[in-house]
Amino acid sequence: MKKENLYDKLIEYRDSGIYPFHMPGHKRRDRLFHGMNIDPYEIDITEIDGFDNLHNAEYLIKDAMNEVSDFFGTKKSWYLVNGSTSGILCAIFASANVGDTALIARNCHKSVYNAAEIRGLKAKYLYPDYIEEYDMFGGYDPNKIREILEEKPEVKVVLLTSPTYEGVISNIKEIADIAHDNNCVLIVDEAHGAHLGFNDKLPVAAYQCGADIVIESAHKTLSAMTQTAFLHVMGDKVDIRKIEKYLSVFQTSSPSYVLMASLYNCVANLKKNGVVKQNRQIECIDKFLQKTKGLRNLQIFTEDNIGKNSIFAYDKTKIIIGIKTNIIDGNILMNILREKYCFEMEMASLKYVVAITSMEDDEKAIMKLAEALIDIDKELELIYGNEKQLKKIPKDIFIKEREQKLLLAEAEKTEGEYIKFDESEGKVSLEYIYLYPPGSPIITPGEVITAEIIKAVEYYKERKLNVIGAKENIIKVAKRGLHKNRW
Structure with a gap:
């Protein structure tokens, strides 16, 4: 039996006919490089004369990053080629000294905890609200944050995730005001929200709400290649020189020009037709939501949840498929969608499955997903009705202090x-x-x-x-x- 290798496995997946409701946001629809007849190997170079240097940007790359800042309306923005992880590490090191106290949301990405550990921070944890029906994180209660900061005036930095993996958005404006009233820097991991901020049909971005540092993954919901991201700074509470110092620490000294070109094209495409493409995506999601309204054993998380569980806004480009029955779990549902309907989802939890959509999605595929869910919903009890009920799901284990x-x-x-x-x-x-x-x-x-x-x-x-x-x-x-x- 031939041993599998990574390259062949990737080619096999590419040719499998499975549709990607997962990252990256370009959905592999550009077969070569952003629609151009270019093999990425042909433009893979190092810091040669005339091509600038990410760690000392003076012209080409500096101009490109200024275009990011101009487009998103930030004080300053940077390219990240080591993903949002490098941006989070940089943000924390630039905002907090060894031994400082940080208020860290318990549902933050592991990179936040790694940064707190190696920076020697004292962590006070903030637990988000809990959505029992989905066994899922809600938003952050601003009053709870106020109480913690008043009780612990030694807190120097507040770290939150908004939107969450599932698209839940907290009241960042109110939280930013509270943080600043208590002399704290607010860092928001907005890795799943790079597509926000330039279309009034979706919630605004965290940097438009008073957050001091915002990190966004350009590859999750936009068209840039995997491992690309942005770091945005707003206001005057952050030392720009410290940011640049730690960017050179936590990013490779051999930044990929292919990835930087991908970021450049991503922003150029957004400027050219981002609103039009996003409007089309939103219209398609609205049709999907209308079509799946009658689900009985499954349910789609919608904007109807705004106002509950500290949910201030919701990013409906994330499709959260909740499971109302205790006959199957998210992993089983994800397997059904893959094996029977050729859809690869982003992730599965016990009571829901996540599908990530982007401006690059095929609208027909989104509607076929709706049809698949309607079929599964109708057949669920017939297929699994005679099987043993699953054991009771552990309740709200993530939010117990x-x-x-x-x-x-x-x-x-x-x-x-x-x-x-x-x-x-x-x-x-x-x-x-x-x-x-x-x-x-x-x-x-x-x-x-x-x-x-x-x-x-x-x-x-x-x-x-x-x-x-x-x-x-x-x-x-x-x-x-x-x-x-x-x-």
Whole structure:
């Protein structure tokens, strides 16, 4: 039997006929390079004469980044070729010093926790609201943020995710006012919202609402290639020189000109016909929502949820397919959509599946997805009705506050030992455990492992969700006992 290799696997997937309701946002519809008859290898160069340098941009690349800033209306914007992860690391290092306290939303991406750990920050966690019907994160309650900042005046920076992976948007304007009233820098991970901010038919972007630093992935919902992103700065609370210093630290010293050209073309295309294409996308989504209104066993998350669970706005270009029955879970639904209907979705959780749409989507494919969901909805009970009900889904495990014994940076230095995860109740974890995507932690280093966490993680693994951590039922925990309430 021939051993598989990555290149052949990619070609096989390209030719499979499976439609991508997943990232990247260009949806592979440009067979070569943004519609031009160019092989990317032909334009893959290094910093040769006449082509500028990302880390000391003076003309070509500087002009291109200024065009980004002009288009989005920011104080200053930069290209990122190491993804939003590099932008998040840079933003945190530029805004907080070693030992500072940060208010971190618990559903932030793992890169936020990595930055807090290596920067030696003291983390105070903010738990978002919870949407029980979908077992999904809601928005952030501004009043809760106000209470925390007034109680903890030592907080220097606030880090939030908006929109979430699922398109939930919080009241960033009110939160920004609260953060600034308490002398905090507000950083917003808007990785899933690069398509916001230039069309009044969708919610506004975080940098238009008072956020100081905003990081956006250009490859998630726009047409740029994977690993590309933007970092935007607004206002006067951020030191631009510090941003540029840390960009040179957290980005490769050999930035890809192919990726930068992809970013340039992405913005050029947005300026030329972005609003027209986005209007067409929105019209198609509205038709999809109308067509799927009658679903009974499945349900589509809509703007009707605005005003509940601290949801200030909703990005309807994300299609969230909720599961009302306890006969199947999201992973099973995703497999049905792949194997029977040739749709590859972005991700599956226990009670929903995510489809990411973009301006590059084929409108016919979106309507075929609606038809597939109607078929599945009708046949669901006939197909699975005789099967055993799934075990009860662990409830709101992600938003229950953990007992924290160690700071992230302290946990990194703490002597540990490896034990069986199913025997770790009461121990202090020295590892992260999270579902990926989206990468929000179930537990972070320094927190006490509970029986509830063990049970939930075992259930997620049983349901074949992508659990990172506690591999092969082994986890690293703190070895020493408590001493003056410290490990």
